[in-house]
Amino acid sequence: MNYDFSDKVTGLQASAIREILKFTSLPQVISFAAGNPAPEAFPSEAIGEIAAKIMKDNPVAALQYSITEGYAKLRETMKARLLSQNSYNPEIDDVIITSGGQQGNELSCKVLLNEHETLICEAPSFTGSLTSFKSYNVKLTGVPMEDDGMDMAMLENKLRSASKPKIIYTIPNFQNPTGICMSEAKRKKLYELACKYNVIILEDNPYGEIRFEGKPIPSVKSFDTEGRVIYVGSFSKVIAPGLRVGFVSAPKEIIQKIVVCKQVADVHTNIFAQMVCDEFVNNYNFDEHLKRIREIYKAKCHLMLSELEKHIPASVQFTRPEGGLFLWGTLPEKVNMPAFCKTAVENNVAVVPGSAFLVDENTPINSFRLNYSTPSDENIVKGCAILGEVLKQMLH
Amino acid sequence: MNYDFSDKVTGLQASAIREILKFTSLPQVISFAAGNPAPEAFPSEAIGEIAAKIMKDNPVAALQYSITEGYAKLRETMKARLLSQNSYNPEIDDVIITSGGQQGNELSCKVLLNEHETLICEAPSFTGSLTSFKSYNVKLTGVPMEDDGMDMAMLENKLRSASKPKIIYTIPNFQNPTGICMSEAKRKKLYELACKYNVIILEDNPYGEIRFEGKPIPSVKSFDTEGRVIYVGSFSKVIAPGLRVGFVSAPKEIIQKIVVCKQVADVHTNIFAQMVCDEFVNNYNFDEHLKRIREIYKAKCHLMLSELEKHIPASVQFTRPEGGLFLWGTLPEKVNMPAFCKTAVENNVAVVPGSAFLVDENTPINSFRLNYSTPSDENIVKGCAILGEVLKQMLH
Numbered sequence: 001m002n003y004d005f006s007d008k009v010t011g012l013q014a015s016a017i018r019e020i021l022k023f024t025s026l027p028q029v030i031s032f033a034a035g036n037p038a039p040e041a042f043p044s045e046a047i048g049e050i051a052a053k054i055m056k057d058n059p060v061a062a063l064q065y066s067i068t069e070g071y072a073k074l075r076e077t078m079k080a081r082l083l084s085q086n087s088y089n090p091e092i093d094d095v096i097i098t099s100g101g102q103q104g105n106e107l108s109c110k111v112l113l114n115e116h117e118t119l120i121c122e123a124p125s126f127t128g129s130l131t132s133f134k135s136y137n138v139k140l141t142g143v144p145m146e147d148d149g150m151d152m153a154m155l156e157n158k159l160r161s162a163s164k165p166k167i168i169y170t171i172p173n174f175q176n177p178t179g180i181c182m183s184e185a186k187r188k189k190l191y192e193l194a195c196k197y198n199v200i201i202l203e204d205n206p207y208g209e210i211r212f213e214g215k216p217i218p219s220v221k222s223f224d225t226e227g228r229v230i231y232v233g234s235f236s237k238v239i240a241p242g243l244r245v246g247f248v249s250a251p252k253e254i255i256q257k258i259v260v261c262k263q264v265a266d267v268h269t270n271i272f273a274q275m276v277c278d279e280f281v282n283n284y285n286f287d288e289h290l291k292r293i294r295e296i297y298k299a300k301c302h303l304m305l306s307e308l309e310k311h312i313p314a315s316v317q318f319t320r321p322e323g324g325l326f327l328w329g330t331l332p333e334k335v336n337m338p339a340f341c342k343t344a345v346e347n348n349v350a351v352v353p354g355s356a357f358l359v360d361e362n363t364p365i366n367s368f369r370l371n372y373s374t375p376s377d378e379n380i381v382k383g384c385a386i387l388g389e390v391l392k393q394m395l396h
Numbered sequence: 397m398n399y400d401f402s403d404k405v406t407g408l409q410a411s412a413i414r415e416i417l418k419f420t421s422l423p424q425v426i427s428f429a430a431g432n433p434a435p436e437a438f439p440s441e442a443i444g445e446i447a448a449k450i451m452k453d454n455p456v457a458a459l460q461y462s463i464t465e466g467y468a469k470l471r472e473t474m475k476a477r478l479l480s481q482n483s484y485n486p487e488i489d490d491v492i493i494t495s496g497g498q499q500g501n502e503l504s505c506k507v508l509l510n511e512h513e514t515l516i517c518e519a520p521s522f523t524g525s526l527t528s529f530k531s532y533n534v535k536l537t538g539v540p541m542e543d544d545g546m547d548m549a550m551l552e553n554k555l556r557s558a559s560k561p562k563i564i565y566t567i568p569n570f571q572n573p574t575g576i577c578m579s580e581a582k583r584k585k586l587y588e589l590a591c592k593y594n595v596i597i598l599e600d601n602p603y604g605e606i607r608f609e610g611k612p613i614p615s616v617k618s619f620d621t622e623g624r625v626i627y628v629g630s631f632s633k634v635i636a637p638g639l640r641v642g643f644v645s646a647p648k649e650i651i652q653k654i655v656v657c658k659q660v661a662d663v664h665t666n667i668f669a670q671m672v673c674d675e676f677v678n679n680y681n682f683d684e685h686l687k688r689i690r691e692i693y694k695a696k697c698h699l700m701l702s703e704l705e706k707h708i709p710a711s712v713q714f715t716r717p718e719g720g721l722f723l724w725g726t727l728p729e730k731v732n733m734p735a736f737c738k739t740a741v742e743n744n745v746a747v748v749p750g751s752a753f754l755v756d757e758n759t760p761i762n763s764f765r766l767n768y769s770t771p772s773d774e775n776i777v778k779g780c781a782i783l784g785e786v787l788k789q790m791l792h
Contacts, residue, residue, distance in 0.1 A: 132661070
C-alpha cells in the first residue's frame with residue numbers, strides 16, 4: 001500500500017546522528033558521537049532506595065493517573081530552585097513538568113507557531129530541537145555562532161526580515177553541539193532585541209548545572225520583565241535521562257496552552273519518575289551530587305582536550321567548554337569534513353559531522369562534534385590517538 | 397503581554413471533563429466522572445519488587461537514554477501477545493512503544509493528516525483523542541453510535557463526501573464514553589468500507605483486555621490484509637496508568653514516521669517503566685492478574701447497574717457494558733441533560749455531560765457518562781441513590 005503522509009513529516013528524516021550511531025553499536029567502534037550522560041554520574045543507588053520507598057509508602061499515587069501540570073511537590077521544588085539558581089521567581093502556575101526538555105521545546109513551538117512561520121535558531125544547533133520544529137512545518141533560519149554566542153548583528157538582520165520571526169531558540173550554556181557559552185552582554189542584547197522586535201525567546205538549558213569551570217552567567221529568563229522568555233530545563237543530565245523528566249517555566253498564559261497540548265500528547269509525565277526526582281533533589285544532597293558529577297565531566301573534558309592537543313595537528317581548532325558534554329572541532333580548509341568523519345569511523349572512531357546540526361544539512365561546514373561524557377577514559381585516550389593518525393594522513 | 401498563539405491551539409480548551417473534575421476534589425463529592433482504573437487493580441507489590449530488582453541488577457539500562465522505538469524485549473513481548481490475543485502477527489518493526497495509548501493516537505494523526513483534512517470519529521467518542529486531533533487543526537466529523545457500534549450507512553455517507561476523510565477513528569471495545577462494543581459484522585463492514593474508500597482505520601483498544609462478560613470479538617486489525625489499520629494498545633488499564641506505557645502496531649512504513657515524530661516529542665518512553673511492564677507481563681502471571689481485575693470491574697459494573705435499577709426511573713436508559721470502565725445513560729426528553737448534571741453535582745454526585753464527547757459540544761444530546769471503576773462500592777450505592785432522588789424531582 002502507498003501511504004499518503006502529512007506534509008509535515010514527509011521530508012523528516014531520523015537524525016543524521018542516529019545513522020552514525022548505527023556504527024557505534026559495532027563493538028570495535030569507539031564512540032565520540034553520543035550525547036549520553038556518563039553512566040557513573042547516575043545516582044543509581046539513591047534512585048533504587050527512593051523507588052522502593054515510594055512503592056512501599058505511596059504506590060497508588062505513583063501508579064494512578066495524575067494531573068497534566070505535573071507532580072505538585074516537584075513543581076514547588078523547581079520553583080524554589082529557579083529562584084535560588086536563576087534569580088527568577090516564577091509562580092507555581094508558571095511551571096509545568098514535561099517528558100524531558102525535548103517535550104518542552106516541542107510544545108513551545110506547537111503553541112506559538114503556525115505552519116510556515118519562522119523560528120530563528122543558532123547555527124549550528126541541537127538537531128533534536130530543529131527536527132521537532134520542522135515537524136510542525138515551521139521555517140528555520142540560523143544565526144552563526146561566535147565564541148561568545150550568536151552573532152548579534154546577524155540576529156538583528158534576521159529579526160528585521162520580511163519573514164517576521166516569532167521565536168528565537170537558544171541554548172545559552174555549553175551549547176549542543178559547540179560547547180559555547182553565551183556571554184552576559186550578549187544575553188542582555190538578545191533580550192533587548194527580543195523586546196524591540198516583539199519575539200519570544202525559547203531558552204533551552206539542559207547543561208547549565210554542569211558548569212565545571214568559570215563563573216555562572218545569569219539566565220536570559222532572569223532578565224525577563226516582559227514575560228517573553230520560555231525557560232526549558234531537564235533532569236536528564238543531572239539525575240538520569242531514562243526517567244524522561246524536564247520542566248518549562250514561562251508566563252502562565254503560555255503554560256496553560258502547553259498544558260492543553262501536553263494533555264493530548266501524553267496526559268502527564270510518568271508520575272513515579274516525577275516523585276523520584278522530587279525526592280532526590282530535596283533529600284539526597286543534590287548540591288553535593290552536582291559537585292560530584294561536575295568533577296566527572298571536568299576530568300573527562302580535560303582528558304579529551306589534552307589528548308587532542310597531544311595528537312591532533314594545531315591547524316585543527318577546538319572549543320574549550322567550561323561545562324556540558326561536547327566540544328567542537330573545526331578542520332583546516334584543506335581537509336574535507338565528510339571524508340574525515342567517514343575515515344574516522346572506518347578506523348573505528350565515530351564523530352558527528354557538523355552538517356547534522358544545521359538547518360540545511362547541505363550548507364558547507366568544516367566542523368564536527370566530539371562527546372567526552374560517554375566514552376571511558378581509556379577509550380578517550382585511544383580514540384584521540386586514532387583521530388590524530390587519520391588527520392595526519394589527510395593533512396599529508 | 398499579549399501572546400500570539402498558533403491557530404492550532406487558539407480554540408483548544410482543557411477538556412470539559414476536567415472542569416467537572418474540579419468539583420470532584422471537594423471531599424463531599426462522589427465522583428462518577430473520572431476515568432481512572434480502580435486502584436485496587438494495580439499490582440503495586442509486584443511492581444515494587446520488579447522495580448527493586450531492576451535498580452539492583454540493571455540500573456544503567458533503566459536510567460540511560462534508550463532508543464525511540466522502545467525497549468526491545470517489550471516490543472517482542474507485545475508482538476507475541478498480539479499474535480496470541482489478536483490473531484495478528486506483526487513483525488518487530490511494526491511495533492513501537494509509546495507514552496500511553498494517547499501518544500499513539502496523537503502521533504498517528506500527526507503523521508497522516510494535514511491541517512484541514514478530515515478524520516471520522518464515533519459520536520460520541522473519547523474527548524482526549526478528539527482534542528489531540530483538533531490540536532493539529534484537523535476537521536472532525538462524527539458518525540452516530542448504535543447499540544452495536546457506528547451506524548454503517550452514515551459512515552459510508554461520510555466516506556463518500558467531498559471532504560475525502562483520511563482516517564476513521566474507532567474504539568471498538570467498551571467504547572469511552574458509551575461502553576458499547578462493536579459487533580463482528582460491523583468490524584468487517586468497517587474494514588470493507590475503509591478498503592473501498594481508501595482510508596486508514598485508527599483502532600484504539602485501551603479496554604479490550606477488560607472484558608468481563610460475553611465472547612471476545614476479533615480486532616479490526618486482525619482482518620487487515622492491506623496494511624490500513626493502526627492498532628493502539630495501552631498498559632494503563634491492565635497494569636497502571638501512572639507508568640504512561642502504551643504501544644502502536646501498524647505497517648512499518650507508518651511506524652517509521654511515528655518513530656521520527658516520537659523522537660522529537662519525548663525521545664523515548666521512560667525506559668524503567670517499559671522494563672517494569674515487560675517483566676510483569678512475562679513473569680508475574682499476567683493472565684491471572686487480568687482475571688482478577690476483570691472480576692473487580694465486573695462486580696463494580698453490576699453493583700452500579702443494580703443500584704441504578706433500584707433508584708432510577710425506567711424512562712432513563714443505560715447501556716449494559718460487557719467490559720471496560722463506563723456506562724452511558726440517556727434521559728427522557730423532558731429532562732434537560734445539562735440541568736441534570738448541574739443538579740447532580742450540587743447534590744454531590746459528579747457525572748460527565750454527554751456533550752463533552754461530541755465534536756461540537758453545542759450539538760444537542762441528552763446523555764451522560766458514568767464511571768464505575770473509580771468510586772468505592774459504598775459510594776456507588778450512595779451516589780446512585782442521590783441520582784435517583786435528583787431524577788425523581790426533575791421528572792416530577
